[in-house]
Structure formats: C-alpha cells, structure tokens
Amino acid sequence: MNLVFEHVTLGQRVLFGSGKAAEHLAAEVSRLGAQRVMVIASEFERPMAGQVAAGIDPVLWQTDVVMHVPVETAEKARAAAAGHNVDLLVCVGGGSTTGLAKAVALTSGIPIVAVPTTYAGSEATNVWGLTEAARKTTGVDDRVLPATVIYDAELTLSLPVDLSVASGLNGMAHCIDSLWAPRADPINAALAAEGIRALSQGLPAVKADPAGLDGREQALYGCYLAAVAFASAGSGIHHKICHVLGGTFNLPHAQTHATVLPYVLAFNAPAAPQAAARIAAAFGAADALEGLQHLRQVLDAPRALADYGFTAEDIPEAVRIALDAIPASNPRPVTAENLTALLTAALTGEDPKTLTDL
Structure with missing residues (x-):
C-alpha cells in the first residue's frame, strides 16, 4: 500500500532553556518591535510572571484568569487590550492563562508570546476554547497560535x-x-x-x-x-x-x-x-x-x-x-x-x- 497523507507543520519559534525565561522574553519583545505589552497571568502566578517580565515594561497586567475561559472573562480581557492599544500579548502560566491570551488574539490578531509554567501544551497549538452557558466550544484559527514559546523548566518547580x-x-x-x-x-x-x-x-x-x-x-x-x-x-x-x-x-x-x-x-x-x-x-x-x-x-x-x-x-x-x-x-x-x-x-x-x- 502506498503511503499517502497530507501534513501541515505550524510555524512557531521555540526558545528552550532553564533559567533563561526573562532573558528570552526581553529579546523576543525587542525582536518583535512591541511597544505596548499586555501580560496575562493569574493572581497566583503574578509574582513569578513579574520575574519573567523583569526585562520589559508592560502597559497592562491582566490577572482575571478563569479555568475553561468563560466568554465573560474573555470579553473583559479583549476590552482591556483594545483600550490600551496593546500590540503584544505575553501569557505566563498554565492552560487557562494561555487560553485567555488566545481568546484575545482570536478577535484582535495581536501576536502572543507564551511562557508556560505547566505541561498543558496549549501554547503549541492553534486550537482555542471558550465556555458559554456551560458549553465549551473549541475551534482552530492560526491567529491564536503563539508566535513564540519560551520554555523554562525552573518555572515549573513551584508546580506541586x-x-x-x-x-x-x-x-x-x-x-x-x-x-x-x-x-x-x-x-x-x-x-x-x-x-x-x-x-x-x-x-x-x-x-x-x-x-x-x-x-x-x-x-x-x-x-x-x-x-x-x-x-x-x-x-x-x-x-x-x-x-x-x-x-x-x-x-x-x-x-x-x-x-x-x-x-x-x-x-x-x-x-x-x-x-x-x-x-x-x-x-x-x-x-x-x-x-x-x-x-x-x-x-x-x-x-x-x-x-x-x-x-x-x-x-x-x-x-x-x-x-x-x-x-x-x-x-x-x-x-x-x-x-x-x-x-x-x-x-x-x-x-x-x-x-x-x-
């Protein structure tokens, strides 16, 4: 039987190195020419995200992060990004945090730099998910694929x-x-x-x-x-x-x-x-x-x-x-x-x- 298939490889920059998250993030913000960065991190992840973002100057911190990304939470973040003319989203956290960044990117096209602190994997996909009226809807859109993923195993040390x-x-x-x-x-x-x-x-x-x-x-x-x-x-x-x-x-x-x-x-x-x-x-x-x-x-x-x-x-x-x-x-x-x-x-x-x- 002949081998016949169609495969699409998604284009994404991956930076991997323990202890290098802050250095890599500053370099990416500079490379992308971003001037107005919104950092998305839960209240729990905020101190760690502050260390990761030590080399940049965000215009906005968004800490209202909810599991399964309720539509209401997404709309708040979208409005905040639009109100501050954000040109780059940086998400530091697990799948819910990445999911919120994707929800903003889905309607705005603003690029994402993802800094995962768990093993969720959402950062490497063009899949988004939103929950409304107890129904989770997912979809595929290349706008939500993070332009860059920064992996730093030191950021997972606090994960029990x-x-x-x-x-x-x-x-x-x-x-x-x-x-x-x-x-x-x-x-x-x-x-x-x-x-x-x-x-x-x-x-x-x-x-x-x-x-x-x-x-x-x-x-x-x-x-x-x-x-x-x-x-x-x-x-x-x-x-x-x-x-x-x-x-x-x-x-x-x-x-x-x-x-x-x-x-x-x-x-x-x-x-x-x-x-x-x-x-x-x-x-x-x-x-x-x-x-x-x-x-x-x-x-x-x-x-x-x-x-x-x-x-x-x-x-x-x-x-x-x-x-x-x-x-x-x-x-x-x-x-x-x-x-x-x-x-x-x-x-x-x-x-x-x-x-x-x-």
Whole structure:
C-alpha cells in the first residue's frame, strides 16, 4: 500500500532553556518591535510572571484568569487590550492563562508570546476554547497560535507533584489521542511516540526529585511534542469527552484528562492495533494499556471522576453531548451504550480492562 497523507507543520519559534525565561522574553519583545505589552497571568502566578517580565515594561497586567475561559472573562480581557492599544500579548502560566491570551488574539490578531509554567501544551497549538452557558466550544484559527514559546523548566518547580503528574498526563493524552484523531498521519505518530517516551521518563523523575530540573525538562519537551502532534492531528475521542466534562460539569482540566485516558486507551486499542503497538513500544512495554497503567501506578495518578465532583446522574447528559462531537473516524464505533460504560468505569475508577471486551 502506498503511503499517502497530507501534513501541515505550524510555524512557531521555540526558545528552550532553564533559567533563561526573562532573558528570552526581553529579546523576543525587542525582536518583535512591541511597544505596548499586555501580560496575562493569574493572581497566583503574578509574582513569578513579574520575574519573567523583569526585562520589559508592560502597559497592562491582566490577572482575571478563569479555568475553561468563560466568554465573560474573555470579553473583559479583549476590552482591556483594545483600550490600551496593546500590540503584544505575553501569557505566563498554565492552560487557562494561555487560553485567555488566545481568546484575545482570536478577535484582535495581536501576536502572543507564551511562557508556560505547566505541561498543558496549549501554547503549541492553534486550537482555542471558550465556555458559554456551560458549553465549551473549541475551534482552530492560526491567529491564536503563539508566535513564540519560551520554555523554562525552573518555572515549573513551584508546580506541586500531584499537579505536575496530572498536567503531564494531560500531555500524554495529547500524544495518545493524536494516533487516531481525524488527521492522524505518520509524522504526528512519530512526534507522539517520542512525546510518550519523554513523558514516561520525565514524570517519574519529577515525582522522585521534585526540585530537580532533568525530569521537568523532559516533561516540558515531551508535552511540546505532544501538543505539536495534537495540533496537526486534531481532537479525537478523548478530547471530545474531556471537553464535555470540563465545559459542562466544570471538572478540573488536567485531572480529568489524566483520569479518562486509560479508559479511552482500553476502549480503542483493540480496534487500532498499529497505534497500540506504537504506544506500547514508546512505553517500553509489551502492551499499551499495561505501559500506561504501570506509569500511572508509579505516579499515583488521578483515578476516578467521582473524586472531582462528577456523578452517575451526570452520565446521560455527558453521553448525549459527547456523542455528537466524537469523530466518526474513531477506530471503534461509539454508541450511547459503550460510551456510558466508559464513563461509568471512569466515574468509580474501575479496571479499564473491562472496556476491551465491550
């Protein structure tokens, strides 16, 4: 069979170096010729963002950051940027902070320099998300792709181990979902496999030595690869389910991804043997699910949606909304019945192997 595919590589500058964030940011602001910079950072991240921005002179600080980017929060930030004639957005923080910068860029076209402090990966994609009336809407637009990403593992040292684990497994979900997403191709698969390898080595090192930089650098590198693969391949079943859980039920983003991932892998792996073999090899395991579950055990990963406020009564609505969004190209046909079984298992944290025999 001939190898036939179409692949788009997104253009983005990446600056990677521990302890170099402030230096790299000042150089980028100068290179881009920006005069009126708006820095977006949550109140919690504000002190760290102040250190990162020490070499520039922002005209505005925007600290009203909310998970899943409610439309109201986005409109406030858009108005503030317009009112101050902002010509560059700098976001310092996790996925919610990056998401707010993207919401501003979506309607204004103002370029973004992203400085991630978690392993979310949003900084490397042209995907945006907004929540309105308990519905999370996502889209793709090149205006929201940050022009530059500045990675500095020192900025992740303050991220507690449990959040590092959840955030890193969110990156792992980008890798795994990329292998069966609508635009999956061999280039995405290669990036995703290397991302799985880097994360499976980096995250245990973060847990073993939270103050060490080696594991955190590997985790950042792995999550960047994951995000690049995801940006090209698109959202698969895993992300469609998690967007519903986050947007409709306000479950925490990273923990939700970390919890749902083994159930999606168990559900799809029998119908996607090539993807499953690639995942297993990246873990250095004989079986994809066993490799993931061994890593999750080492990391003491999140295990049940019930721990984050999801209930059995919520499942029918989640199934109804998610069914319309899950790509028809998913390797295994998705029905209300088997999606209910998947969410029921994830609710209580039961063994995901039960889903392989559905």
